[in-house]
Amino acid sequence: MKDLAAYIRDVPDFPKKGIVFKDITPLLGDAGAFAGTVAALAAPFEGRGVSKVVAAEARGFVFGAGVALRLGAGFVPARKPKKLPWKHREAKFELEYGTDSLAIHEDAVSPGENVLLVDDLIATGGTMAAVARLVEDAGGKVVGCAFAIELSFLNGRARLGGYEVHSLIKYDAP
Numbered sequence: 001m002k003d004l005a006a007y008i009r010d011v012p013d014f015p016k017k018g019i020v021f022k023d024i025t026p027l028l029g030d031a032g033a034f035a036g037t038v039a040a041l042a043a044p045f046e047g048r049g050v051s052k053v054v055a056a057e058a059r060g061f062v063f064g065a066g067v068a069l070r071l072g073a074g075f076v077p078a079r080k081p082k083k084l085p086w087k088h089r090e091a092k093f094e095l096e097y098g099t100d101s102l103a104i105h106e107d108a109v110s111p112g113e114n115v116l117l118v119d120d121l122i123a124t125g126g127t128m129a130a131v132a133r134l135v136e137d138a139g140g141k142v143v144g145c146a147f148a149i150e151l152s153f154l155n156g157r158a159r160l161g162g163y164e165v166h167s168l169i170k171y172d173a174p
């Protein structure tokens with residue numbers, strides 16, 4: 001397996017001062033690193049009856065779709081509410097750099113379905129906690145959460161206390 005961290009580019013002060021943005025585009029641009037990341041994200045959840053993968057707009061879609069294909073699961077986009085054309089449920093949350101909300105269509109997750117949550121990165125954990133609320137409000141069962149990158153120093157895992165959380169690349173400091 002490639003050293004995935006070597007494909008993450010640190011961009012200081014983006015999108016605002018004090019944030020070190022983890023740019024995943026070098027990783028996505030390398031066929032082996034991209035495929036290896038998707039395979040590693042899916043690995044802990046193989047054979048566990050996952051029937052839907054839910055991922056957050058927009059970078060989460062890139063990994064989430066790949067993971068869904070590997071697991072033989074459907075894919076559900078969690079999007080900014082105004083982007084969804086059909087009836088949806090919405091959850092608000094705080095970001096490391098702002099406030100936001102995400103939504104899924106009312107019929108995207110069925111009661112009792114096993115759902116895996118995927119995103120490119122966990123910072124404070126607010127985004128994924130909101131996605132988990134959306135899934136559980138729909139009656140879905142959250143099997144776990146998978147992230148390519150974890151900013152461990154922000155302790156986002158604490159926000160996802162009840163869930164199994166896996167991440168591939170961990171940063172102990174900004």
Ligand code: AMP
Pocket residue numbers: 019020021022023056057059060094095096119120121122123124125126127128156
């Ligand atoms: P959080 O809700 O605080 O866990 O933030 C996670 C979401 O914000 C993910 O969808 C990331 O894409 C994005 N994000 C937060 N902090 C960063 C960062 N330092 N670099 C890149 N993306 C980030």
